[in-house]
Every structure is written in structure tokens, then in C-alpha cells.
Amino acid sequence: MKSKKAKVLAAVTPEEDYGDRWSRLIWNNDLLTEIFVRLHAKYVTRCKLVCKHWLSLVSSENFYHLHILRCPNLRPSFILDRRTSISQFLIIDPIMNGEKQMIPYTFSVPNSIIKNSCNGLMLLQSRSRPPENSFHVYNPTTKLSRKVSVTDAHIGNNPYIVEIALAFDPSKSPHYKVVCIRSSTYRSTPYHKMHTYQIEVYDSESRAWKLRLGPFTYPKRLYLCGGRGGVYCNGSIYWENYNDIVYYDIARNEFQNLSMPDYPSYEPGIVHWKTTSGLQGANGCLYKSRCLTKDNYQSVELFELEMDDDGSSSWLLRYNETICQHEHTNFSYEHTNFPYLLGFIKGSYGTETCSVVSHTCGKISVYSFLDKSYKLLVDLKRQPPRSKAYRQAPELKMYEFIECLAVV
Numbered sequence: 001m002k003s004k005k006a007k008v009l010a011a012v013t014p015e016e017d018y019g020d021r022w023s024r025l026i027w028n029n030d031l032l033t034e035i036f037v038r039l040h041a042k043y044v045t046r047c048k049l050v051c052k053h054w055l056s057l058v059s060s061e062n063f064y065h066l067h068i069l070r071c072p073n074l075r076p077s078f079i080l081d082r083r084t085s086i087s088q089f090l091i092i093d094p095i096m097n098g099e100k101q102m103i104p105y106t107f108s109v110p111n112s113i114i115k116n117s118c119n120g121l122m123l124l125q126s127r128s129r130p131p132e133n134s135f136h137v138y139n140p141t142t143k144l145s146r147k148v149s150v151t152d153a154h155i156g157n158n159p160y161i162v163e164i165a166l167a168f169d170p171s172k173s174p175h176y177k178v179v180c181i182r183s184s185t186y187r188s189t190p191y192h193k194m195h196t197y198q199i200e201v202y203d204s205e206s207r208a209w210k211l212r213l214g215p216f217t218y219p220k221r222l223y224l225c226g227g228r229g230g231v232y233c234n235g236s237i238y239w240e241n242y243n244d245i246v247y248y249d250i251a252r253n254e255f256q257n258l259s260m261p262d263y264p265s266y267e268p269g270i271v272h273w274k275t276t277s278g279l280q281g282a283n284g285c286l287y288k289s290r291c292l293t294k295d296n297y298q299s300v301e302l303f304e305l306e307m308d309d310d311g312s313s314s315w316l317l318r319y320n321e322t323i324c325q326h327e328h329t330n331f332s333y334e335h336t337n338f339p340y341l342l343g344f345i346k347g348s349y350g351t352e353t354c355s356v357v358s359h360t361c362g363k364i365s366v367y368s369f370l371d372k373s374y375k376l377l378v379d380l381k382r383q384p385p386r387s388k389a390y391r392q393a394p395e396l397k398m399y400e401f402i403e404c405l406a407v408v
Contacts, residue, residue: 032057037070041141041403061174064405068170078343078357079105079140080364081114081397082380091401092364092378108143109136114397116165116229120404121176123166123229135164137176137204137408140401146408148178148202150209159184159198162222165230165237167250170406178202179230179237179248181222184215191221191242199248199255204408212253222246233281234307240279245288261288261303261315282346288315289344291358298323300356300367302344319354319369342398359396 036044036058044067048055057063080090089105111127120141126134138145150161159182168176178201185195198214224230224239224246231238238247238258245258277290286305291298302319342364345355355368357377364378 027053029057033063033066036063037067041067041405044405045142058405059407061407064407065170065174067405068174077401078398079114079117079401080342080378081399090378105140107138107140109138109145112136112138114229114399116231117399117401118166118168118176118232119170120402121166121168121406121408122399123164123178125164135178137166137178139404139406139408141403142405144408146204150180150200160187162197163224163230163239165232165239167232167235167237168406169232169235170404174407175203175205176406176408177204177250179250180209181224181248183222185221189221191223193221194219195221197222197255201250213248213255216255218255231279231281231286233286234284238279238281238286240277245279258305258313261290261301261317263290263301264317264320278343280343282344285346287318287344287346289356291356298358302354302356302369321369323367323374342396343400357398364396 032054036047039047044058048058078092080092082090089107091103091105107124109124109126112124113127115123115125115135117123120139122138122140124136124138124145126136135148135150136145137148150164162181162183164178164180166176166178180200180202181197182200183195183197185193189195194217196215196217198216199212200209201212202209220242222239222241224241229239235251236247236249238245241257244260246255247258248255275290275292277288280287280289288303288305290301292301293299299322300319301317303315304318305313306316307313342357342359344357345366354370355366357364357366362380363376364380365374365376367374
């Protein structure tokens with residue numbers, strides 16, 4: 001009888017068995033990794049708060065790289081930079097109801113300007129002193145950043161920074177690069193005169209800058225623009241420059257230029273149309289867009305760059321459509337009475353779905369080339385102004401935002 005009682009007392013209760021199984025689970029790294037790599041990035045960040053063990057497991061570069069490869073392709077959202085005297089950042093989801101999905105966003109790096117975004121990471125420039133040489137590689141999902149200061153190690157004649165951009169492809173490497181173009185020609189030199197440049201590259205793996213190209217000459221001053229800074233695509237960074245496009249091939253260490261697309265001709269009077277354009281990468285392809293607006297009509301052209309193995313290239317016209325805009329009345333923004341092209345949304349790999357996002361009189365709308373639908377995303381008029389500056393026309397820029405766990 002005593003032995004039977006002893007066995008009964010030694011039996012494990014359901015609560016004790018559950019606790020033992022939970023203890024084995026939280027210490028099983030292989031099993032945890034298989035679970036975490038299947039979770040959305042924002043849920044993985046929450047798992048970091050459970051314990052130090054989980055924090056260490058999901059914070060490594062190896063886990064991040066595995067998460068990128070195993071996690072399915074995510075639909076990107078966008079960070080909208082609504083800039084007047086100050087910057088207000090909003091996250092909008094262009095596929096779902098924008099009114100419900102528009103969320104204010106605050107960068108952990110104060111007084112920041114977005115230089116460009118690239119596959120989940122962003123390059124920020126701090127407006128704090130010193131303003132010109134303080135840059136940060138920033139992960140908007142984890143809100144972690146790394147300061148990347150442009151040093152004077154390779155300077156000759158004190159060249160100024162022409163442009164700086166981020167290059168990051170998580171499918172190939174967990175490491176990123178920052179490309180900086182500098183000029184040693186005096187700023188007062190006319191743009192059509194010969195200018196001298198050099199290119200320096202920062203590698204996150206070595207944590208150091210290296211002079212990669214130059215000094216080299218270019219027949220005119222580089223005036224790099226395009227709305228969202230440099231555009232990274234297939235190992236190169238592209239910029240719009242006056243009447244052409246220039247790019248830097250990182251692997252080949254070459255600086256080249258491309259011609260603009262052959263735009264369709266229009267009826268006489270096209271000069272009265274207002275024009276905006278943009279350069280953007282998506283799904284491994286480079287796209288050049290142009291938007292022409294007159295009255296309530298908006299003509300949108302979208303070209304795709306085709307690059308051959310021998311280095312030759314050509315532009316293929318993918319879409320050319322005229323969109324009839326909705327009426328917008330009784331709005332106080334003086335400089336937004338015509339649609340301004342913010343960007344476009346390319347569908348997932350292997351699909352031809354594509355939409356264009358534009359801003360008109362304080363309203364952000366999306367037009368789908370696939371089903372010809374037109375939908376309002378965000379009505380900025382309904383946003384309460386925080387200062388008198390918001391009663392003026394804001395400068396709007398849109399940057400792709402992909403939630404990821406990249407280690408900066």
C-alpha cells in the first residue's frame with residue numbers, strides 16, 4: 001500500500017507537464033528557429049521581449065538572412081514624407097483602405113531626412129550638426145540605426161558630396177553598401193564644363209570606406225535627382241541627371257549613362273501640360289515613369305529597362321494610359337491643383353499587375369492598370385494641422401517600406 005501511495009504522489013500533474021514541455025520548447029534553438037522564420041517581421045520583434053534567449057536568437061545576422069530567404073514575399077507599404085517647415089511621416093498601405101491604414105511614424109534618429117530606401121533599409125541624413133557628413137543606415141521595422149560618417153580619408157582638394165545612396169539586396173547578402181559620389185570641381189563652375197568626380201563605397205561587413213573609382217571626368221556637372229534619391233536595381237544604383245540617366249555598377253566598378261526613353265508624341269499644345277517623372281525599381285527591374293496632366297486628365301507612361309548581356313539597353317513601353325481625375329473643390333493648397341506622381345506599385349514576382357500613386361489637392365489616390373480602377377487612399381485634408389505651415393502646400397515624397405529584420 002505504501003509503494004502504491006508513493007507512486008501516486010510522484011505522478012506529474014498536467015500543470016507540471018505543461019511547464020516541462022514549455023521549458024524544453026523555449027530552449028530548443030532548432031525548433032524555435034523553424035517557427036520564427038515563418039513569422040512576420042513585426043511578430044518576431046515582439047518575440048524579442050519574451051526573454052534574453054529569444055532576443056539573442058532572432059538578433060543574429062544568420063537568423064535574419066534565413067528569415068529573408070524563408071519568409072514569403074511581403075507586400076510593401078510606403079512611408080510618406082509630408083514636408084513643410086517640419087517633416088511628418090506617415091505609413092500608408094496602398095492596397096487596403098488607406099484611411100484606416102495611415103499610421104504616423106517617428107524615426108528614432110531625430111531631425112532626419114530620407115535620402116533613399118532599399119529593400120527594407122533606409123539611408124537618413126541627420127540635420128543636426130555637422131549636417132553634411134552625418135548619415136545613418138536605418139531599419140524602420142526595428143528602429144535600429146548605424147551612423148555612417150563620410151570621412152576625409154580619400155579627399156583631395158576637399159571635394160563636396162554630390163549624392164549618397166544605399167545599396168542592399170537581402171536575397172544575396174545580409175550586408176549593405178553605401179555609395180558616395182564626390183566632386184572636386186568648384187561649385188561655381190558652369191554645369192556644361194568638364195567636372196571631376198570620385199566614388200567611395202562603405203561596406204557594412206568591413207565597416208570601412210574605400211575609394212573605388214576616380215578621379216574621373218564627366219562632360220558636365222552631375223545634377224542627380226529623381227525624387228527618391230538613388231534607385232538600386234540588379235547591382236547598380238541609378239540617378240536621373242538632366243536629360244539622361246547615370247548609374248554606378250558596383251561589381252564592375254563602372255560609372256555609365258543611359259538615354260531617356262523615347263516618349264510618345266502628343267498633339268500640339270502639349271507644352272501646356274504639367275509634367276512630373278520618376279525612377280523606381282521593383283522586382284529586379286528598373287522603371288521610368290512620366291505623368292502629363294491637363295485639366296482633369298492625367299496621362300501616365302511607364303517604361304521598363306531591358307539590359308542585354310553585352311551592356312546594350314533599351315526602354316520598353318509597358319503602359320500608356322489616360323486617367324480622368326475626380327473633381328476636387330474647396331481646398332486651400334495652392335500648388336497641388338494638378339496630380340503629382342508619387343510612385344507606382346509593381347505586383348508580386350511573375351505578375352503584371354501595376355498601379356500608380358498620385359497626389360492631387362491633398363488627396364492621394366491609386367490607379368490600377370490591370371482593372372482600370374481608381375481609388376482614394378488618403379485624404380490629407382482630414383488630417384488636423386499641427387501648425388500654420390500645414391495650411392500651405394506640403395512637399396510630398398513616398399518611399400517604399402518593407403518590414404524586415406535587417407541588421408544594421
